[in-house]
Amino acid sequence: MPRELTIGTLIESEDAAPAQVLAAKLNRHTFWCGQSGSGKTYALGVLLEQVLLHTRLPLVILDPNSDFARLGEVRDDAPADVAAALRDRDIRVFRSGDPDRPLRARLLGMPLRSRAAILGIDPVVDAELYNEMLHLEAELGGIEQGRLIGYLRAQDSELRQRLATRLENLGMAEWALWAWGERDVTQDIDEGPDATIVDLGRFDTQAEFRAAALAVLDHLWAHREERRPRLIVIDEAHNLCSPEPADAVQALLTERIVQIAAEGRKFGLWLLLSTQRPSKVHPNALSQCDNLALMRMSSLRDLDELADVFGYAPESLVQRSPAFAQGQALFAGGFVDQPGLVQMGSRLTQEGGIDVPVPLR
Structure with a gap:
């Protein structure tokens, strides 16, 4: 298996050299950010597909908008060998009300x-x-x-x-969330499938949404001594790791994520936090991230904060972010050989949360 995960091409290379992420360095926390319309979720899917193809690192994805619910569905135009490999992966999607894999906790x-x-x-x-x-x-x-x-x-x-x-x-x-003696999602997580996608987007209330996320994170932390490597992907991380929690459950979620950020690495619990607004993610989680993927972002306040927190990302490249086209990103930190601008490659699986088009006459 390759040591490098190819995610696209380097923008400023003479021969469109491949852009690669070092698989071994995903054992550091990663921060992934970009404003709406930057291609953040699509690009993250590109990376996760490569993790599924070329590593044995199990993914646990907290997915608030059902964006990754189709990660197991291969696109028709995917190369045949790649499609076969992805179809062979054990990808389990859990959502509230699903007759086959309902999202339940105990x-x-x-x-x-x-x-x-x-x-x-x-x-x-x-x-x-x-x-x-x-x-x-x-x-x-x-x-x-x-x-x-x-x-x-x-x-x-x-x-x-x-x-x-x-x-x-x-x-x-x-609440439909409670297992009440039936199988719950943590039992599947413990079986170590290639990906466990916790689709939080089907709950009727924020309370149930947050309780489901807390049940998963509490379980992973409670079993940390098993030292089973996992990449915990938290999309729209500002919903679960806010510097100003809205209630006691969100406060516990923030506390748990900050705890994993500070202490989880030695137990094999590695975070990938994705968000549109870095300023809305707790700074104690942000500061623990050794890898950065930055897509288009126009907020000067956010860019200044990123340049300050992620000193390993050249400020001259960070400040170019507002001019990035869709699908372009700055990668910096331990998971790349050197900071660089990347044009992300194409997805191999279906997108779960594509934009709603404007109806035309």
Whole structure:
């Protein structure tokens, strides 16, 4: 297998030399950014296809807009040998309501802090309720899946009645997300398929969306000591790793991603954070990224921040970003031999979230 992953051509080379990413250096966190219309998602798909073709590195993709849901569908114009190789890969797509692979998580398998945050229970402000959840921990194994509210209602305890009421009022027990004894997505992740695509775009509420992402990240972190290499791709990362979290669940998501950014490398947990707006991603996650892919970006504030954080990217090249055509990018950092401008190559698989065209008469 090649050491280099070919992703396109070098723009300023005399003979259209191939642009390549060093596969071995994906064991560093990567930041991928570009404004809407820059070709960011398409270009990221090009890289992920090469990872699938030429490495055994499992992908776990948190996909909020269903952009990578068709990563397993090969284009008709793909070379026959490449198409055969991609079709041979184990790519599993999970989405809410899917009859074959529904996206489910196990509520009672999540850490106490995460369950409390989903319920809106603060360990200080709601000290009594949180403490009751703490005491409930020892009983979780004996609660029949899907019967949590009934179990709480059957108890002669005011606090447990309040917990049941909160569950009912929030409608949490009725979420399609919960496995309630059925297979959940973390079991598939543990089997180590070539790609696990967690399609978050089918949920009706942000609360369910965030809870699903938190369940996956909590599980990966809880099993970090297994030291099983994984590339964790978080598209639209500003939704999950904000410097100003909107609620307790988003705060936990940000905390977990920052934790993986700071400590995950030694456990084989490597992040690829993709976003349109670097300023909307927590700086403690941003600063841990040793690889940069920058596409067109017009915000001078964002470009100044990128030049400051990613000192290994030549400022003269960063400042050219507003003039990039669609599909052009600056690659810098450990995963390339030297910083360079790249024209991304063509996709081999179908795009999941193509733009809606303007209807013409």
